Amino acid sequence: MEARKNWLDKRGVCVTFMRQQMWRTAMACCLSKSTIERLKKILMQQLAVVRGDINQMEEESLSKSFTEQTGELTTMPGDIADVSAESFDQEFSVRLLENKGELAREIEAALERIEEGTYGLCEECGEPIKKERLFAIPYARLCIECQRKAEAQRKRR
Numbered sequence: 001m002e003a004r005k006n007w008l009d010k011r012g013v014c015v016t017f018m019r020q021q022m023w024r025t026a027m028a029c030c031l032s033k034s035t036i037e038r039l040k041k042i043l044m045q046q047l048a049v050v051r052g053d054i055n056q057m058e059e060e061s062l063s064k065s066f067t068e069q070t071g072e073l074t075t076m077p078g079d080i081a082d083v084s085a086e087s088f089d090q091e092f093s094v095r096l097l098e099n100k101g102e103l104a105r106e107i108e109a110a111l112e113r114i115e116e117g118t119y120g121l122c123e124e125c126g127e128p129i130k131k132e133r134l135f136a137i138p139y140a141r142l143c144i145e146c147q148r149k150a151e152a153q154r155k156r157r
Contacts, residue, residue: 030128031120040114043138047107054100061093103139110139122146 031039113119120129124146133140142150 031131031134035131036114036119039119039134039138040111042135043107043110043114046138047104047111050100050104050107054097054104057093057097057100106139106141109141124150 110119120134121127122129122143123141125143127143129140129143133144140147
């Protein structure tokens with residue numbers, strides 16, 4: 001997680017501290033402790049599954065020899081189609097592993113937000129994220145409205 005800068009307002013009060021206090025207050029009024037505990041349990045279960053997937057994918061890619069992976073008896077490429085298919089499979093596996101790693105980081109960040117007391121609040125507008133969204137995507141950082149805006153901006157690029 002990136003380091004946060006501590007800015008002082010006109011009165012010399014740390015803005016970061018004030019923002020965290022505001023988030024804690026908002027979190028306390030929006031999500032009950034039991035709801036937060038349920039979501040934390042879900043996040044921990046999801047993290048365990050994702051880490052298991054990552055470990056399994058890494059073990060499979062490292063443990064298989066070329067012959068086991070391709071069924072070929074030689075390491076010399078057969079034809080262009082074989083090389084292309086093998087390259088596609090490798091690229092697909094790498095991308096899948098990257099996506100799983102990013103998901104693990106998002107889940108870990110959500111668990112950190114629970115500990116910090118900022119979980120359940122949109123990182124963009126500061127409004128509470130609806131419970132339904134959190135139960136559907138417990139690692140969500142943005143409310144649905146801000147998520148839509150972010151996706152629209154990405155599409156424009």
